Amino acid sequence: MADEIKKSDDVSRRQFFAKLGLGSLGIAAAGTAAFAYQYLEPNVLFEPSPVVNAGKPDRYPLGSVTIDVNSGIYIIHSDEGYFSLSAVCTHLGCMTTWKPELNIIACPCHGSKFEQSGKKIEGPAPKPLPWKRIWLNDDGDLLVDRSTDVPPLARDSFVRV
Amino acid sequence: MAKTIDQHFDNLRGSRVWRSIFRSGTGSSTLKRALAVQQNVFLHLFSTKVRTRMLSFSATWYLGTLTLGTFLILVATGIPLMFYYHPSAPQAYADTKDLQFVVSSGLFLRNLHRWSAHVMVFLVFAHMFKVFYRGAYRAPREFNWVIGVILLLVTLLLSYTGYLLPWDQLAYWAITVGSNIASAVPVMGGKIHFLLLGGNAVNANALLRFYVLHCMILPLAAMFFVAIHFWRIRKDGGLYSHGSEPATVRANAFGGGEVKVPTLSPQNPQGQGWGTHGDAKEGQ
Numbered sequence: 229m230a231d232e233i234k235k236s237d238d239v240s241r242r243q244f245f246a247k248l249g250l251g252s253l254g255i256a257a258a259g260t261a262a263f264a265y266q267y268l269e270p271n272v273l274f275e276p277s278p279v280v281n282a283g284k285p286d287r288y289p290l291g292s293v294t295i296d297v298n299s300g301i302y303i304i305h306s307d308e309g310y311f312s313l314s315a316v317c318t319h320l321g322c323m324t325t326w327k328p329e330l331n332i333i334a335c336p337c338h339g340s341k342f343e344q345s346g347k348k349i350e351g352p353a354p355k356p357l358p359w360k361r362i363w364l365n366d367d368g369d370l371l372v373d374r375s376t377d378v379p380p381l382a383r384d385s386f387v388r389v
Numbered sequence: 390m391a392k393t394i395d396q397h398f399d400n401l402r403g404s405r406v407w408r409s410i411f412r413s414g415t416g417s418s419t420l421k422r423a424l425a426v427q428q429n430v431f432l433h434l435f436s437t438k439v440r441t442r443m444l445s446f447s448a449t450w451y452l453g454t455l456t457l458g459t460f461l462i463l464v465a466t467g468i469p470l471m472f473y474y475h476p477s478a479p480q481a482y483a484d485t486k487d488l489q490f491v492v493s494s495g496l497f498l499r500n501l502h503r504w505s506a507h508v509m510v511f512l513v514f515a516h517m518f519k520v521f522y523r524g525a526y527r528a529p530r531e532f533n534w535v536i537g538v539i540l541l542l543v544t545l546l547l548s549y550t551g552y553l554l555p556w557d558q559l560a561y562w563a564i565t566v567g568s569n570i571a572s573a574v575p576v577m578g579g580k581i582h583f584l585l586l587g588g589n590a591v592n593a594n595a596l597l598r599f600y601v602l603h604c605m606i607l608p609l610a611a612m613f614f615v616a617i618h619f620w621r622i623r624k625d626g627g628l629y630s631h632g633s634e635p636a637t638v639r640a641n642a643f644g645g646g647e648v649k650v651p652t653l654s655p656q657n658p659q660g661q662g663w664g665t666h667g668d669a670k671e672g673q
Contacts, residue, residue, distance in 0.1 A: 265584075273588050320566040337566060 278375035309386035318355040452516035459509035466502040476600035478593040481556035524634035550603035
């Protein structure tokens with residue numbers, strides 16, 4: 229009786245339950261990982277709005293480059309009109325600054341330099357400073373949407389007053 | 390007749406309570422002393438016997454032990470700092486300043502924590518270089534090198550997460566730069582950046598996440614891997630210099646002169662003769 233013939237692909241009762249147990253643990257671990265990932269990703273963020281009110285256009289004289297360090301944008305009044313540039317360096321996220329004596333935008337962290345149009349002159353920054361969407365609201369205030377990039381030097385990327 | 394202090398200690402060690410805690414018994418015989426190590430939860434990770442020459446300063450410069458020492462200082466100073474520090478954006482900076490200027494001994498604890506952190510990073514690298522140039526990373530101890538690399542990363546992450554907690558300009562921009570480096574990871578870089586900070590920028594969520602990582606998750610990870618690291622030293626044969634190490638290193642470790650130490654080989658698959666219990670003979 230002890231010599232019952234088994235097929236080669238038979239699993240013993242012990243092996244079956246071991247596999248069942250390990251399989252259940254695997255499924256539970258995968259589910260836990262999925263829940264943990266979802267839990268750690270916030271659904272609601274208490275961050276400032278991407279849309280910034282930059283005030284009346286006459287605050288910015290012709291030829292001026294003005295930084296708002298709190299929102300990380302430049303408002304630049306050029307001959308073609310007003311435009312807005314991100315002040316956050318494209319290298320590692322430091323806040324750049326306008327150097328009026330050199331007519332450049334410079335990053336203090338790793339030495340990237342940009343033209344007034346955002347184009348990179350030198351340094352480790354991989355991309356030019358992006359232009360941001362700018363428009364006038366009904367009250368005549370300049371609004372900038374930091375979450376929307378617009379093509380540099382394009383006609384629609386300027387506001388003319 | 391007044392008893393001497395030694396007699397009081399002997400009475401204490403003979404008492405039932407003492408003997409129920411330290412069951413190895415008293416006595417200075419080799420067996421008793423070995424049992425005292427082997428039956429103690431804190432000491433049992435270590436060999437019951439160690440050759441004095443492997444405890445000499447020249448063998449290791451004590452860099453691993455000193456690293457553990459700085460880690461213990463960091464735990465001992467970090468926990469009291471947590472009593473005054475709120476990991477919230479409006480309070481973190483003020484609490485740090487309070488610790489420096491208002492709380493009794495706060496300046497001492499904070500500076501000790503900060504200096505120990507710097508020293509620990511230095512010692513971890515020094516320890517790594519010593520192990521590298523001594524050739525102690527070679528077989529059969531290569532897995533402990535892997536554990537060491539994990540501990541190096543945990544140390545650097547502890548240092549990095551602790552950097553944000555003072556919530557000053559230096560902290561803010563250092564973590565901005567550091568987290569942007571994380572977003573350079575291919576494909577999932579942006580996701581890692583978002584999960585690490587709990588948002589798109591260094592903000593209140595990031596401060597809380599770094600606090601939990603710094604005070605809970607990373608120290609527990611460090612303790613876990615430190616335990617494995619120490620246990621492996623014993624299982625790999627202690628700090629003895631192995632045959633796999635460069636001959637010059639071995640010559641120096643043994644105070645000049647070549648000493649053959651058994652190694653793993655087809656003829657000796659169990660690595661017999663390493664003498665974790667002091668049973669190896671020199672010049673075997």
